[in-house]
Amino acid sequence: MSVPVDPKVLSSLQATAYHEAGHAVVALALGRAVQRVSILPGHAWLGRCEFQKGRVRPSEDWLEREILISLAGAAAEARHTGAYAWDGAIADLRTVRRLAVQRASERQAERLERRLLAKVEHLLDQAGHWQAVELIAVELLRCETISGRAVRHLFDQGNRQADASVQP
Numbered sequence: 001m002s003v004p005v006d007p008k009v010l011s012s013l014q015a016t017a018y019h020e021a022g023h024a025v026v027a028l029a030l031g032r033a034v035q036r037v038s039i040l041p042g043h044a045w046l047g048r049c050e051f052q053k054g055r056v057r058p059s060e061d062w063l064e065r066e067i068l069i070s071l072a073g074a075a076a077e078a079r080h081t082g083a084y085a086w087d088g089a090i091a092d093l094r095t096v097r098r099l100a101v102q103r104a105s106e107r108q109a110e111r112l113e114r115r116l117l118a119k120v121e122h123l124l125d126q127a128g129h130w131q132a133v134e135l136i137a138v139e140l141l142r143c144e145t146i147s148g149r150a151v152r153h154l155f156d157q158g159n160r161q162a163d164a165s166v167q168p
Contacts, residue, residue: 012046013039013141014080014137014141015077015080015081015085015088016039016046016047016077017039017047017136017137017138017140017141018076018077018079018080018081018133018137019046019047019073019074019076019077019088019089020037020038020039020047020048020049020073020136020137020140021037021076021132021133021134021136021137021140022072022073022074022075022076022077022124022133023037023049023069023070023072023073023076024037024049024136024151024155025072025076025124025129025132025133025136025155025158026068026069026072026120026123026124026129027049027051027069027072028132028151028152028155029123029129029155030065030068030069031065032051032065032069033051033052033148033152034049034050034051034052034148034151034152035050035051035052035053035147035148036048036050036145036146036147036148036151037049037050037136037140037145037146037148037151038050038140038144038145038146039140039141039144039145040144040145046088047140049073050148052148063099063102063103064116066095066099067095067096067099067100067112067113067116068116068119068120068123070092070093070095070096070099071092071096071113071116071117071120072120072123072124073089073092074086074088074089074092074093075117075120075121075124076124076133077089079121079124079130080137096113096116097109097113100112100113126162127162127165128158128159128160128161128162128163129158129159130158130162131158131159131161131162132154132155132157132158132159133158134158135154135157135158136151136154136155136158139154
C-alpha cells in the first residue's frame, strides 16, 4: 500500500528536481563535468549538484560560465513552475553576486546578472537542453540521487531526442 504524498511536498520536490537538473544541464552544456545530483535535503540546501574536481573543459570566460551555472537552477525551476523562487535560491544568488562584482561595479553587476539570466534562459529554451532537464528531473524524483554518469547519459538522450524530432 502506498502512502499518499502531500501535494505541497510533491510540488516542492518537483521544483527542487527541476532546479538541480537546470544546474546540471547548463554545466554539461558549458563543458563542466557533473559528479552527482541529489534532491535529498542537507543542512543548508534542498538539493545539490556536485561537480567533478579538475574535470573542466577550457573556457574563454570561466567567471561567466560559473554565473550561468549558478543561475540555471532558478531559471529551470521558474520555467517549470511559472515563477522565480529567489528565496529558495539565496545561496546561488550569493555566488552569482560574489562572481559578478569581480567583473564589474555593484550597479554594473546587476546589469551583468540580468544579461546572464537572459542567456541562461536562452540555453534552457533549446529543445535538447530542456528535454534533458525534464529527463533528469524525472529520474531525480524517482531515485533522489543520480550519478554524474547517469546525468550525462540523460543529457545526451535529451539532445538526441530533440534532434530526432527536428529531422524530416
